Amino acid sequence: MVASLARRFGDLDVAEEAAAEAFVTAAERWPREGVPPNPGGWLATTATRKAIDRLRRDSQRDAKHRAARMVYDDTPAEPTGPIEDDRLRLVFTCCHPALAMQARVALTLRLLGGLTVGEIARAFLVPETTMARRITRAKAKVKAAGIPYRVPEADDIHERLVGVLAVVYLVFNEGYLPSQGDDPVRADLSDEAIRLGRLLRTLLPDDGEVAGLLALMLLTDARRSARVSRTGELVTLDEQDRGAWDRTLVAEGRALVRERISAVAGGGDPPGRYQLQAAINMVHMDAPSSRDTDWSTIVALYGRLLLLDPSPIVRLNRAVGVAEVDGPAVGLAEIDRLADTLDGYHAFHAARADLLRRLGRGGESRAAYDRAIGLAGNPAERAYLARRRDQLAG
Numbered sequence: 001m002v003a004s005l006a007r008r009f010g011d012l013d014v015a016e017e018a019a020a021e022a023f024v025t026a027a028e029r030w031p032r033e034g035v036p037p038n039p040g041g042w043l044a045t046t047a048t049r050k051a052i053d054r055l056r057r058d059s060q061r062d063a064k065h066r067a068a069r070m071v072y073d074d075t076p077a078e079p080t081g082p083i084e085d086d087r088l089r090l091v092f093t094c095c096h097p098a099l100a101m102q103a104r105v106a107l108t109l110r111l112l113g114g115l116t117v118g119e120i121a122r123a124f125l126v127p128e129t130t131m132a133r134r135i136t137r138a139k140a141k142v143k144a145a146g147i148p149y150r151v152p153e154a155d156d157i158h159e160r161l162v163g164v165l166a167v168v169y170l171v172f173n174e175g176y177l178p179s180q181g182d183d184p185v186r187a188d189l190s191d192e193a194i195r196l197g198r199l200l201r202t203l204l205p206d207d208g209e210v211a212g213l214l215a216l217m218l219l220t221d222a223r224r225s226a227r228v229s230r231t232g233e234l235v236t237l238d239e240q241d242r243g244a245w246d247r248t249l250v251a252e253g254r255a256l257v258r259e260r261i262s263a264v265a266g267g268g269d270p271p272g273r274y275q276l277q278a279a280i281n282m283v284h285m286d287a288p289s290s291r292d293t294d295w296s297t298i299v300a301l302y303g304r305l306l307l308l309d310p311s312p313i314v315r316l317n318r319a320v321g322v323a324e325v326d327g328p329a330v331g332l333a334e335i336d337r338l339a340d341t342l343d344g345y346h347a348f349h350a351a352r353a354d355l356l357r358r359l360g361r362g363g364e365s366r367a368a369y370d371r372a373i374g375l376a377g378n379p380a381e382r383a384y385l386a387r388r389r390d391q392l393a394g
Contacts, residue, residue: 021046021143023093023142025046026090090108091164092160094107094138094167095108095160095167096142096145096160097160098141098145099141099142101162101166102134103135103137103141104166104167105163105166105167105170106120106134106135107138107142108167109167109170115171115174117132117135118131119174120135122179161204161207161210165209165213165274168193168196168197168213168217169193169213169217171189171190171196172189172193172194172220172221174186174189175187175188175189175190176190176221176224177381178377178378179377179378182379184228184232184234184378184379184381185228187224190221190224193217194214194217194218194221197213198214200213208260208263208264208268208269208272209272209274211259211275212256212257212260212271212272212273212276212277212278213274213278214253214256215252215253215254215256215257215275215281215282216253216274216277216278218249218250218252218253219249219250219253219254219257219278219282221249222245222247222250222253222285223237223240223245223246223285224246225244225245225246226240226241226242226244226245227380228380231383232380233380233384233387234381236384237284238290242285242288242289245285253278253282254285257275257278257279257282260275260278261279271304272308273309276301276305276308279301280302280305283297283298283301284298293324295321296325298321298324299322299325302314302318302321303318306318312342313342315334315337315338316338316347316351319331319334319335319338319351320335320351322334328355329355331355332352332355332359335352335355336352345375346371346372346373346374346375346376346381348372349368349369349371349375350368350369350372350385353365353368353369353389354388356368357392362392362393365392366389369385369386369388370389373385373389
């Protein structure tokens with residue numbers, strides 16, 4: 001868009017300023033009014049008007065002013081950057097290194113994914129007021145820094161990639177298991193994340209983490225039709241009809257994981273967090289049934305993931321695997337060490353409830369289920385947890 005504006009108006013400074021102002025206007029209006037059907041055309045039109053306003057203020061530049069008036073129309077701007085996609089450019093703009101990492105992710109979820117401030121706050125496990133301030137500061141930073149609306153050049157694209165991948169994965173997760181609302185699944189968000197993942201794969205075909213994230217999303221999304229029952233209840237992995245999985249997506253995801261395994265074996269970079277998570281998913285999906293799952297391999301993969309991402313969420317997931325290998329008492333002991341950091345996270349209490357149930361501690365299990373139900377925002381998840389609680393003896 002910047003290049004197109006520069007050609008139209010003959011001034012790169014005017015073009016860059018107009019594009020930045022258009023993006024700020026989008027940041028202010030889209031959360032209230034929604035993303036327009038053609039975001040690229042909207043941004044192009046707005047930027048054109050901003051450029052004309054700038055040229056009008058520079059009254060001494062009569063020739064450029066007349067040119068601007070002649071070309072003022074609603075014709076979509078020509079694509080810029082290596083990928084001809086407006087939403088992908090919007091992601092990279094939001095993920096500019098001038099913004100803090102958490103601000104990049106939050107702003108993109110707000111503008112691109114259409115998530116509410118409350119939904120984003122739950123994704124980050126922070127208060128809603130904290131997230132609102134973070135997004136407001138991010139918008140102000142975009143305006144002050146004059147951040148351009150474009151996919152970066154090759155020499156700085158990798159600098160922003162970590163934040164971009166985090167954004168895409170959070171959008172996917174919010175679609176796959178929405179944190180609030182009446183819909184158990186938001187296919188529009190998960191489909192959009194996968195579409196962006198494919199675009200990133202086209203942009204960076206040799207990047208292992210791009211391939212890993214795409215594989216992770218494909219393998220996870222392949223289970224979508226088996227995850228919610230006809231009565232609207234979540235169906236966990238161990239209870240799913242594996243014949244209902246999307247075999248095309250499974251095959252594509254597996255091929256990407258195997259490609260990365262071959263690359264690493266051939267001396268490539270060691271696997272990153274998304275490649276490891278994709279490998280974990282493939283182990284789950286390679287098992288003919290839940291009882292045939294290779295839990296030892298899953299625990300080992302989570303151990304490697306902890307070296308890259310020692311977060312309490314990864315530790316919780318590893319502890320669930322440990323419970324399958326070493327027994328529920330050992331897994332519960334590991335989970336209980338996370339109580340201080342994950343007390344407000346429903347999955348923590350759901351995992352505790354299940355292990356307490358397996359240990360025959362029904363009263364404690366019921367209390368943990370109640371806590372998980374109170375924290376869960378997804379209706380299908382609440383229905384599942386309520387059923388499990390009600391099945392407890394006594």
